[in-house]
Amino acid sequence: MEASPPSQRGSDAASDIGNDVFADPPSNNLRLELDPSGLEEIIEYESGGFHPVHLQDVLGDRYRVIHKLGNGGFATVWLARDLKANATKYAALKIIRADASGDDCPELLLGRLQDSEHICLAVDQFKMDGPNGSHLCFVYPVLGPRASDGAFHAYDDLDEILHHACRSVTAAIASVHALGICHGDLRPSNILHPVTGFDGLAEDQVLAILGEPSRNPVLNRAGEVNTAPTAPGYLVYPVKWHTVDKSLFLKTPRLIDFGESFDVSSDAPEYPGTPPPYRSPELILEDAAGIPSDLWALGCTLFEIRTGRKLFDLFDDEDDEYLDAMCQILGKLPEPWWSTTWERRSVAVHRNYHPSVAHNARSLVDMLAPGLWYMNRKTFHKDIPSEEKPVFADLLGKLLEYRPEKRISAKEALEHEWFKM
Numbered sequence: 001m002e003a004s005p006p007s008q009r010g011s012d013a014a015s016d017i018g019n020d021v022f023a024d025p026p027s028n029n030l031r032l033e034l035d036p037s038g039l040e041e042i043i044e045y046e047s048g049g050f051h052p053v054h055l056q057d058v059l060g061d062r063y064r065v066i067h068k069l070g071n072g073g074f075a076t077v078w079l080a081r082d083l084k085a086n087a088t089k090y091a092a093l094k095i096i097r098a099d100a101s102g103d104d105c106p107e108l109l110l111g112r113l114q115d116s117e118h119i120c121l122a123v124d125q126f127k128m129d130g131p132n133g134s135h136l137c138f139v140y141p142v143l144g145p146r147a148s149d150g151a152f153h154a155y156d157d158l159d160e161i162l163h164h165a166c167r168s169v170t171a172a173i174a175s176v177h178a179l180g181i182c183h184g185d186l187r188p189s190n191i192l193h194p195v196t197g198f199d200g201l202a203e204d205q206v207l208a209i210l211g212e213p214s215r216n217p218v219l220n221r222a223g224e225v226n227t228a229p230t231a232p233g234y235l236v237y238p239v240k241w242h243t244v245d246k247s248l249f250l251k252t253p254r255l256i257d258f259g260e261s262f263d264v265s266s267d268a269p270e271y272p273g274t275p276p277p278y279r280s281p282e283l284i285l286e287d288a289a290g291i292p293s294d295l296w297a298l299g300c301t302l303f304e305i306r307t308g309r310k311l312f313d314l315f316d317d318e319d320d321e322y323l324d325a326m327c328q329i330l331g332k333l334p335e336p337w338w339s340t341t342w343e344r345r346s347v348a349v350h351r352n353y354h355p356s357v358a359h360n361a362r363s364l365v366d367m368l369a370p371g372l373w374y375m376n377r378k379t380f381h382k383d384i385p386s387e388e389k390p391v392f393a394d395l396l397g398k399l400l401e402y403r404p405e406k407r408i409s410a411k412e413a414l415e416h417e418w419f420k421m
């Protein structure tokens with residue numbers, strides 16, 4: 001799920017200080033002492049928001065929290081030891097915000113999916129009451145780095161690994177579609193490689209592998225560590241997977257985050273949460289989420305896994321720039337979209353002259369020309385074989401058809417020649 005604007009519901013700091021026009025934006029009067037990068041927003045710890053968690057808390061009478069795995073707009077995710085398992089076992093605990101924990105929580109749709117090596121299904125769930133409300137908690141297998149993080153870049157068979165990852169994602173989305181479910185938020189950050197080897201280890205051994213969790217103190221207005229029950233005394237930085245032994249990661253990634261999913265026979269969400277680089281034209285222009293918009297996102301996702309780069313990588317991440325970038329690479333939009341977007345399509349400004357950027361690209365083959373680049377930490381580059389480029393571009397083009405009804409299904413995509421190379 002993409003972060004929604006729940007912080008707008010925060011207690012109003014302006015009312016604390018009268019009619020001061022320079023009042024702070026809505027706030028719960030808390031702040032972080034250290035760098036907030038990679039952490040959930042502190043404003044989300046209030047009634048209806050996140051459940052405050054501290055390391056070593058035991059949740060659901062069963063799960064002891066030992067590290068943080070991540071956070072999103074709707075949940076925080078924790079590594080926990082299952083205290084009731086016969087042997088030492090670990091799980092990922094996804095704690096949903098209180099105001100998203102109703103019976104209509106999309107994550108509950110997971111019950112309809114079959115167990116599969118491509119999809120990460122909850123193994124247990126429970127409800128938990130806390131100072132900010134009642135929270136749904138889903139218990140998942142523990143997964144590791146994102147499929148586009150370059151975890152396997154040093155491997156000789158990297159091309160095959162990426163091919164295999166693309167096949168797994170396509171198979172995952174095909175099985176979701178076969179049940180009449182639209183995922184609604186398909187993108188590389190929701191595709192994770194499983195991590196193995198923790199079960200049977202003591203907690204300190206697991207932490208020796210992952211690194212001790214780092215804390216960022218939560219301070220109140222007086223600059224003291226927060227003790228109010230609605231927020232924790234510190235936030236925890238998530239595990240840094242790039243520091244972990246890569247031999248623990250499995251090569252078949254799994255699809256996560258069904259928080260934007262919906263049954264296609266019912267109404268699609270009013271505000272689909274897919275972020276701009278993965279939004280299909282009908283999603284941008286008509287808010288029309290559905291299986292075809294998943295297929296568009298699949299095209300963008302396969303490109304990103306195979307190349308380490310975003311297909312549409314825009315400076316401002318705005319729909320108008322995105323529409324322009326789309327037209328440059330995929331050609332003119334069909335009518336009426338071409339005429340109705342004439343004025344709003346703003347020309348994307350490329351400020352980056354790095355060799356990983358396909359300047360003046362006018363086709364998907366052009367976009368593949370710079371090859372594979374990972375740049376999040378150490379720069380890594382590898383060419384994509386020239387015989388592969390037109391075949392891959394053909395598959396992408398079939399998923400990135402402007403007209404939703406012309407896109408090939410995920411099942412058909414699996415039969416494409418690129419998956420046989």
Ligand SMILES: Nc1ncnc2c1ncn2[C@@H]1O[C@H](COP(=O)(O)OP(=O)(O)OP(=O)(O)O)[C@@H](O)[C@H]1O
Pocket residue numbers: 001002003069070071072073074075076077092094120140141142143144185189190192256257258259
């Ligand atoms: N089973 C898991 N194992 C390990 N890490 C996980 C697992 N599930 C989620 N995470 C981590 O937690 C992050 C947030 O999870 P998720 O995307 O499911 O939550 P969300 O609130 O719906 O997020 P978003 O708003 O980003 O869509 C993920 O990006 C990932 O890094």
